[in-house]
Amino acid sequence: CACVCVFGFEENWGSRLEVLRSAMVGGARSVRALLAAVRLQSGRGESIRAGRAAAAAGHAVWRRRSCCGVQVCANECAGPALGMATARDSARSARRLAQKLAMGAAALGSASMAAASVALCERASDAAEKEEREVRAGEVRDDLPTYALKDVAAHTSKEAGGIWVVYKRGVYDISEFIENHPGGAERIILAAGGSVEPFWSLYQQHYASFVHEILEELRIGNLSEADSDSLRSQQKETAVQAYLHEPARSDVLLVRSEKPFNAEPPPGLLVRSAITPIEHFYKRNHFPIPAPVQPEKYELEIALEQSSDLKHEPGATSPTRGAAHLSLERLRQYPKHSVTATLQCAGNRRTEMAQVRTVKGGAWDVSAIGTATWSGPRLADVLREEFGLTLESARQLGVKHVHFSGLDTDPATPSTHYAASVPVELALDPQNEAVLAYEMNGETLPLDHGFPLRAIIPGVVGARNVKWLESITLSATESNSHWQKLDYKGFAPNVDWDNVDYDAVPAIQELPVQSSICETFFLPAEEHSPRSIISRGFAWSGGGRGIIRVEVSADGGQTWHSAKISPPEQERNHVYAWTLWEASIPLSSDVAPGSDVDVVVKATDSSYNTQPESIAPIWNIRGVLNNAWHHVSVRV
Missing domain, CATH: 3.10.120.10 (Cytochrome b5-like heme/steroid binding domain)
Known part of the structure; x- marks a missing residue:
């Protein structure tokens, strides 16, 4: 980060810059550490007023979101080191922010302070750029053996x-x-x-x-x-x-990773239709695409785990067989059930969360989500026919989880398959509509989305909808896979990589209520219409909870307008598809031409869950579950 500090005794700010630079080079990257380092060289002074002004100016900038990822901290006990801001995107952003801070200080009569803050920012920016140049992993270093x-x-x-x-x-x-x-x-x-x-x-x-x-x-x-x-x-x-088996993909996708391939569509494409075209559906792969299986040679294994934890209780129904190997032809003989369901990656909108604090995970904007109609036999029908199992009898046997394992493997350790699990009721309750999908949007399931077969568990995170399905196991315990035990978990903001306890947090299943702005534009005034902002987007909630309300603001959340929503025709508590929305927001007369408007959206689901206002309270080290209000800046 490029750092800007506003000091009280401007005649000494040069020496304090050296402290700041030393702290940066020494690895004290956090705002708290930098403040502490500067405080050593700063006494209390008469700059509290100027520091507060700088902090206030920076806060106003942050509220308008005109500078990406800005945070402003004020510490009255720090005396001259009251105003500090970090601009995460570039040194140029830091300089722009410093100018805004300087304007705030000057407005309260501290012109020299304003000049000092700009000069300091220039030097801090240079230090940040130098530090960035120095991070070249793997290059020869003359100071090392x-x-x-x-x-x-x-x-x-x-x-x-x-x-x-x-x-x-x-x-x-x-x-x-x-x-x-x-x-x-x-x-x-x-x-x-x-x-x-x-x-x-x-x-x-x-x-x-x-x-x-x-x-x-x-x-x-x-x-x-x-x-x-x-x-x-x-x-x-x-x-x-x-990576010999990678299929052709649409050129419009925004590629986030080539190997393995991960990509999302431009947001505007998502709201063109309630059903996402296959070529525009986001791609999320953990490993290389497995070699395509000939349909006539494909077999799905379904088995009851051999475990002492699975015991017959009085009245329990015994499975009719120990394992089943089902061909694709056999699966097609079952009644075909279609369910329209939205899938979303747990890391959707991770890029925004990373602007608050660094997270670990692939970059995603708002489009790691899509809605399709998935078709195939209900999983409940297959298990009842092949094993004589129902949800009730499975529970009597001690089955609590259903595991899914894919054909995709880790090239470094070929015995490691992608795998995940869901609670048994999500898989075996017929009302939950879990299907073994061999079709997507009426077409043969594409290779990128799991050909020849994938598990679709409506209402849960995309990571549990395993592609290239190889086996299903009924078990008393959840999957031991890395993606169940050590990934796709949402930790508290205070948890870092030094104190993380994976066993203390359950695996993500149903996702929280979510909404995003996919396209927005300014509409000038006409003869009978005032100036307005037009916005469109999606809203969705996991667990079958439908969307009952979407609200949009054109002033950063100060006032709200109800959006027109287009909910899917699905039964209450079984609403698995997203809701598209559109809003027209008249602009206040005090919004000056050429200014930026902060457009915000939030949604409420059928359980009256609503989105949190900001990211900070839900920040986590993996950058998952970001469902804070979504902001987009529009120039009028």
């Missing part, structure tokens, strides 16, 4: 003197980071004694700048040039082989 690959290979455990890995020309000791790896310790340990690049080439989310920053903090040396060249030639072939 050089190691041969055999030296790295000898360090594969803490007992061996540390767990070392290589990235480009860098050597890193990851011993203390392993347990905090978002992908799980069992994955990162695969690179022990070797290069992380074969894995990063398969999962390109690792190329994010914050990942490089973390990596460089673990840097201990350089890899020899000869060993580096040898490794890189081997790695190219590995990445090519893993």
